[in-house]
Amino acid sequence: MLPTYNPGTPSTPLPHGRNLFRRISWRWLAVIGLLVTFTLFWLAAPIPYRLAPLDARPPPPAGPPPPKDQASVWEERKEEVRRAYVHAYTGYMQHAFPADELLATSGGKSNKFNGWSVTMLDSMDTMWMMGLHDEFADAVKVVAGQNFTTNAHFYAPFFETVIRYLGGLLSAYALSKEPILLSRADDLGTLLLPVFNATPSGFPAYSVSTETGKTAPGWMGNVILFSEATSCQLEFKYLAKLTGRKEYYTAVDHIMNTLYATNPKDGLFSLTWSSEGKPSDQHFSVGASADSGYEYLLKQYLLNGDTKALTQYIKSMDGILDKLLYITPTRELLYVGSTNRGNALHNLEHLACFLPGVLALGAHTIPANLLPEKTRERHRWAAEGLAYTCYISYADQKSGMGPDGLSMKAGTLWVERLAEWEAGGRAGKPPGTKEGGRRDRGQRDYETGSAVYLLRPETVESLYVMWKTTGEEKWRERGYEIFAAIERSAKTKYGYASVERVDSEVVGLIDDMPSFFLAETLKYLYLLFDDTDPYPFEKWVFNTEAHPLPVFEWTEWEKKRYNITS
Ligand code: DMJ
Numbered sequence: 001m002l003p004t005y006n007p008g009t010p011s012t013p014l015p016h017g018r019n020l021f022r023r024i025s026w027r028w029l030a031v032i033g034l035l036v037t038f039t040l041f042w043l044a045a046p047i048p049y050r051l052a053p054l055d056a057r058p059p060p061p062a063g064p065p066p067p068k069d070q071a072s073v074w075e076e077r078k079e080e081v082r083r084a085y086v087h088a089y090t091g092y093m094q095h096a097f098p099a100d101e102l103l104a105t106s107g108g109k110s111n112k113f114n115g116w117s118v119t120m121l122d123s124m125d126t127m128w129m130m131g132l133h134d135e136f137a138d139a140v141k142v143v144a145g146q147n148f149t150t151n152a153h154f155y156a157p158f159f160e161t162v163i164r165y166l167g168g169l170l171s172a173y174a175l176s177k178e179p180i181l182l183s184r185a186d187d188l189g190t191l192l193l194p195v196f197n198a199t200p201s202g203f204p205a206y207s208v209s210t211e212t213g214k215t216a217p218g219w220m221g222n223v224i225l226f227s228e229a230t231s232c233q234l235e236f237k238y239l240a241k242l243t244g245r246k247e248y249y250t251a252v253d254h255i256m257n258t259l260y261a262t263n264p265k266d267g268l269f270s271l272t273w274s275s276e277g278k279p280s281d282q283h284f285s286v287g288a289s290a291d292s293g294y295e296y297l298l299k300q301y302l303l304n305g306d307t308k309a310l311t312q313y314i315k316s317m318d319g320i321l322d323k324l325l326y327i328t329p330t331r332e333l334l335y336v337g338s339t340n341r342g343n344a345l346h347n348l349e350h351l352a353c354f355l356p357g358v359l360a361l362g363a364h365t366i367p368a369n370l371l372p373e374k375t376r377e378r379h380r381w382a383a384e385g386l387a388y389t390c391y392i393s394y395a396d397q398k399s400g401m402g403p404d405g406l407s408m409k410a411g412t413l414w415v416e417r418l419a420e421w422e423a424g425g426r427a428g429k430p431p432g433t434k435e436g437g438r439r440d441r442g443q444r445d446y447e448t449g450s451a452v453y454l455l456r457p458e459t460v461e462s463l464y465v466m467w468k469t470t471g472e473e474k475w476r477e478r479g480y481e482i483f484a485a486i487e488r489s490a491k492t493k494y495g496y497a498s499v500e501r502v503d504s505e506v507v508g509l510i511d512d513m514p515s516f517f518l519a520e521t522l523k524y525l526y527l528l529f530d531d532t533d534p535y536p537f538e539k540w541v542f543n544t545e546a547h548p549l550p551v552f553e554w555t556e557w558e559k560k561r562y563n564i565t566s
Contacts, residue, residue, distance in 0.1 A: 071531055077480055078529040082130045084487065084496070085522045088513065089127075089135065091495035092119045098142070104497035104513040113160055113515070114210075115151035117142060122164045123518035124172035124181075125547055129534070130526060136176065143169065144180045148188050148210050155207035155216045158195045159228040163292075163545040164515060166192070166235045170242075171547035182242055189239045189248055196251040201258055201277030203229045223272040223280060229255055231292040231544055233300050233309075238549050240562065241304075249562040256300075260312055266319030267312065269293060285338030286320060287349030292544035294320070295354060298362045303541045304552055308566035310370060313362065318375070320355075321382055325414035327432050328445035333392070334385030334432030335408050346408040347449060348389070350456050353402075354544075356387035357462035364469040365537055382414070385432035387466045390459040391478045393446075395438045397502040400485025402459055405449035441503065452510065454498045455490065457520035457546060464528045468537065479528040486521075520546035 068076075088102075096102040096109035100118040103110060120139050127136040148156075148165075166188055173181035191210040198205035198215040199222075206218035206228070233252050240249035258277045259269065270279035271289040286294055297313035300306040324336050326346065335348040336355055360383035363376045371379075394402035417431035439445075460479050467475040489507045490496045496517060500508035523546050527535070540548040554564050 074476070074529045074531055077483070078526055080487075081483060081522055081526040081529060082132075084483075084491075085123075085126060085130055085518060085526070086132070087491070088495040088518055088522070089119075089123070089132075091493075092513070092518075095494055101515055102495050102513045103511045104492045104495040105509045105511045107494045108511070110512070111151070111154075113164060114148075114154050114156045116146060116148060116165065118164055119513075119515040119518060121168045121172075122515040122545065123523075124168055125175055126518055126523045126526075128172065128175045129523065136172075139172075140176075140178050140180060143184050146184060148184075148191055155209050155214075156192070157207045157218070158192060158204045159225075159231055161188075161192065162232045162235050163543060163547075164519065166239070167543040167545050167547035167549075168519065170235060170238055171543070171549060173242075174548070174550050185239060186243050186245075189236065189243075189245075193247065193251065196254075199224070199275035199277075201273075201275060202251065202254045203258070203273060203275060203277055204232065204255075220272070222275050224275065225289040226269045226271055226273065226293040227289055227291050229273060229293070230259070230296050233296050234303055234541065234543050234549055237300070237304065238552070241552055241554070241558070244558075246562055249564075253562075253564075256309065260308060266323055267315035267317070268319045268323065269316070281340075282342070283338065283340045284324070285345075285349075285352070286324065286336055286355050287338065287347075287352040291351050291354055295358050295544055298358055299541050299543070302361075302365060302537070302551065303549060304554060306566050307370075310366065314371065314375065317359065317362070317379065321378060322413075322415050325382060325386075325432075326408070326411040327414055327417050328409050328411040330409070330443075331436055331439065331445040332432065332434050333389045333408070333411075333445055334382065334414060335389050335406075335411075336386060337408065344410070346410045348393075348406040348408055348446070350390075350402060350404045350454075350458055353386070353390035353458035353462055355462075356383040356385075356390065357458075357465035359383035359386070360462070360465045360469045361537060378418075381418075381430040381433055383462075383466065384470075385414075385430075387459075387462045387475070388433070388435055390462060391482075392435075392438060394459065394482055394485065394502075395478075396440075396444055398505055399453075399489050399499065399502045399507050400481060401453040401489065401499060401502045401507070402482075403448045403450055403502050404452050404454055404456070406446040407449040409445045411445075448503060451501045451503060452498060453490075453502045454510075455486070455496060455514055455517040455521055457516060457524055460521055460524045460528065461546065464524045467528055468533070476528055479525055483525050516545060 092102040095107045097120065098117045099109035100111045100113045100115055102119065120142060124136060124139050166185060169181050169185040173185060192208060194213040195204035195208050195215055196202050203224045205215035208215045233256065236248045236252040262279060268284040269290065270281050271283045271285060272280045274280045294316055297309050297316060300309035301313065324338060325334060326337055327334055336352050337347055338345045359379040363379040363383065393406055394400060414432055421431050460482055463475045463479045486496065490499055492509065495513045498510040498512050500510055535548050539551055541551060542548050
């Protein structure tokens with residue numbers, strides 16, 4: 001029988017067990033309390049404290065911040081570009097809209113492109129890509145109220161109107177699927193159609209009044225520039241695809257057929273053409289008046305598989321690489337010059353700096369059965385060397401921005417150097433791809449022909465393609481150097497201005513802000529710093545004003561209706 005517990009008689013001896021519990025219970029309570037506290041702390045503590053071994057824990061907050069990983073560095077740089085866009089666009093909206101462009105040093109405005117708010121329409125897709133959806137929605141409202149006949153005392157220059165306005169609307173439509181944008185693109189396309197009826201060849205007249213349909217020549221008279229005749233192919237063919245309107249397709253395809261039929265020697269097209277569709281000079285270049293003509297040969301193929309354009313592209317690039325590429329004597333910089341009546345001109349235009357991007361794009365995307373391996377490697381080397389020269393022409397200057405034109409120290413033809421290199425068993429890097437670093441004036445192998453930097457995109461455009469096609473980080477770093485230089489010297493209270501003297505501490509600002517700075521330069525920089533690939537080359541083709549258009553195929557019905565043979 002168990003003894004009776006009598007609390008009233010503590011002096012009564014307790015059985016052994018209960019006596020022990022009573023004596024140590026406060027200690028157990030303390031231990032349990034500690035365990036509970038520890039468990040609660042463990043559950044509430046941040047994951048790294050719970051899982052990481054002691055030596056892997058983040059440093060205490062008082063110390064220096066942990067080093068940033070590469071991804072967050074690029075993310076921040078992308079953000080900087082976005083802020084630059086917002087600064088430029090806000091300045092435009094506050095001081096210039098609804099005019100075309102902002103005058104970035106005075107805060108004034110200009111109307112050089114029909115007065116239809118070109119800065120807004122040219123950069124709607126940039127807004128979309130940067131996630132500026134409120135600004136985009138406001139711009140859609142403006143487009144909805146635009147009929148493209150206001151300010152009709154202007155004759156709308158066909159080329160600029162197509163690449164900036166029509167390209168801008170089509171790209172904004174392709175990205176957002178906002179129906180009004182397509183409807184307005186169709187209106188504008190219709191208003192531009194008279195240019196194709198103004199010449200016997202069907203080559204476009206320089207400009208048109210969108211009110212009367214009358215056309216007018218440019219300052220050079222009735223000549224038509226190679227780039228202006230051809231840089232409407234992507235826009236009008238995509239418009240034909242979207243609307244089903246045959247006239248858009250036939251008007252522009254006819255131009256290409258006329259050009260192919262002339263079968264130009266070495267694939268090089270004259271800069272100027274008569275209204276009968278005949279070449280009217282012997283001037284060959286990839287700079288002003290020619291540039292996007294060559295660019296659109298490749299891009300017509302990429303947009304909808306046009307093999308006639310691809311065949312011409314390969315021929316033309318052969319001619320350019322054989323006849324117009326040189327290497328300077330000392331620095332061995334690769335550059336693209338021009339010829340006039342058989343005389344070599346050793347000038348490198350900033351405008352020609354689109355070429356490395358196009359060569360790299362073609363080498364990356366054209367399938368093996370359509371581009372021989374030997375040709376592909378030549379395109380890659382040329383792209384690498386030319387992109388470096390374009391970049392170093394910025395890095396050499398005190399401001400870090402690139403001149404609009406260089407007069408190169410005459411060098412030797414690239415093909416000759418390549419042949420020697422091949423004969424020597426391909427020892428070392430291919431000629432023209434050596435990277436020697438920046439140089440001071442007098443040691444650069446060139447003189448500055450035109451010292452202005454007009455906020456142009458061609459070099460950063462090529463850096464973007466080089467980065468995407470090679471995966472080499474150096475191309476992005478170079479793009480960031482250029483962006484930093486623009487921020488340092490071209491930024492104004494209102495926006496960004498072109499500069500007068502790139503090789504000077506005091507650059508001097510020009511009172512402008514071209515719409516292509518927002519449409520192209522900032523867009524390519526933004527994409528260059530993006531770690532993802534939102535607009536892969538297999539799915540999107542950028543027009544010459546950096547407006548991405550989606551790759552498409554013609555249906556059998558369309559092929560029949562439009563008489564598409566390639
Ligand atoms: C832009 O309008 C286009 O890139 C065009 O193809 C060439 N010139 C300017 C920018 O430099």
